[in-house]
Amino acid sequence: MDEARPKLGPATPGSVMPVGPATPVGPATPVVRIAAVDKTFVSDRARVTTALQGIDLEIRRGEFVSLIGPSGCGKSTLLRLIGDLVAPTAGRVTVNDKPANRARRDRDYGIVFQAPVLFDWRSVEDNVKLPLELMGYDAGRRTARAREMLELVELGDFLHHHPYQLSGGMQQRVAIARALAFEPSILLMDEPFGALDEMTRERMNQEVQRIWERTGITVVFVTHSIPEAVFLSSRAVVMSARPGRIIDIVEIDLPRPRDVVTREQRRYFELVTAVREALRRGGADELVADALGEGSGPAAGLIDRAAAEGGIG
């Protein structure tokens, strides 16, 4: 694994502040600090929805943390708070020892949504180059980085394809390459494989684990799939139904690298059960019953919409 580690050059494109991810920080230092955070949304008719309540969470450098909970529990909102795509109503979010807003302007995040959000008018390579263009990388470095990242997600042969010529899983891998291209210190993933079939999802999980091990990046991963959370995470943060609170944090101590066999081990099932129990304590009975299939209550829709709107700002 070591000799295959890509040459991740110094993270110093001209525009990035020196206080960025390059700052040497011990492995135990939290990258993300969430302290006493509440988030409420006010809808058109002044109806107040509490999405998150009293959230305290620290995420250490190099960790793979998943946020799992029933639909509408605010896990996507929590991710967006870390990424400064929405602002907390109360409390503080600190990233790399800076306010989240500053961290966003320093381009500390790479983000992957449930939809790949690729631009049809750009080739695969040019999609990956997009953040590099905006961040002032010179042309030679853009090409080098884009190709390196596409090699990393094993799409080196598809540089000149257009997104619509790729399958859903491949599109999502392009989105991951794009999120990693500018060497952010944190990768935020919002149910990235929720739209994929089970087989593809398991393969993508393998892929994400490999990328995480090779790059050493800190990952925050929102999912509603218990197996996915257990397979990937170092810690699974279990959240309750609305208003979203943290019920439990399950340490996932499965050895790495994890593979197909991992999914058949006793410890794996124990951890799946632990997460399931925690979810049940959080009042997600009906969701646990149908293996956490995404519900679609009106409240869930409201929160998703509010989150999306809040992000447009």
Next chain:
Amino acid sequence: MTAAAASPGRVSGVAGAPGRWARRIAYYLPAVVVFAAAIAAWELVVRNIDLRGLPVPAPSAIATALVENWSNGRWPLSKAAAATLFEAVGGLAIGTTLGVAMALLTARFATAREVLLPLAIGASAVPIIAFAPLMNNWFGVLNPLSKMMIVAVLVFFPVVVNVTRGLTQVEPSALELLRSYAASEWTVLRALRVPNALPYFFTALKIGTTLSLIGAIVGEYFGGTSDVLGRVVVQSASALRFDVSWAAIVLAAIAGIALYLATVAIERAVIPWHASVRRPEP
């Protein structure tokens, strides 16, 4: 991984040239046959059935009139067609430019949207015939600009509405993505909104090409130089030379189709990635 991966799509068709031509001919043949049959039927009806003085010239008579009046006589058709096409294209350019400018304003500033859009809707609700004499008066009845302005009024509205929609209806997550890059509003416009609006722009332009000839000819009916298609139709009809009137109408239709096809060609060149344009995957 799945089917799409197994057959990595080709951007351009690499099929052999003969095969492609055969497919093209097979594609267009039915339309050509039906068109030819309709013309032939028209010719036969006019020649063999007494239409009781109904002045419908046979296609052959129209064709003859077209050839005989191409460049000489009282109604030089080629000159008239060129003049009308000039008015239409000029008006299309003015209307499109103004429309895009206003769309950019309304997409960027909510106030502009609230103030200007109702005005645009109001203007589009006025029948163009009501504007025509005014434009002739304002810009000079003999000045082609007066006809161009009528065309511009017609073209303006679909451009504003469509382009505004293209600029504003972007995926929320695409906006979040750019926000996560700390992109400026200007960057969002350049990298996301404008490319997103291009297909809408071409839709508006295609509507505009057909409207532009209507606008130009309507303007011409209300006076101006005589060497334009609209005047040729009016004058030849009052001289009972309906073969010439029809020849002018045919030319107007050909000009409209040519403009439309030119727009489609440009669209294919500019947005080959868009679903409306790209070839289906083999």
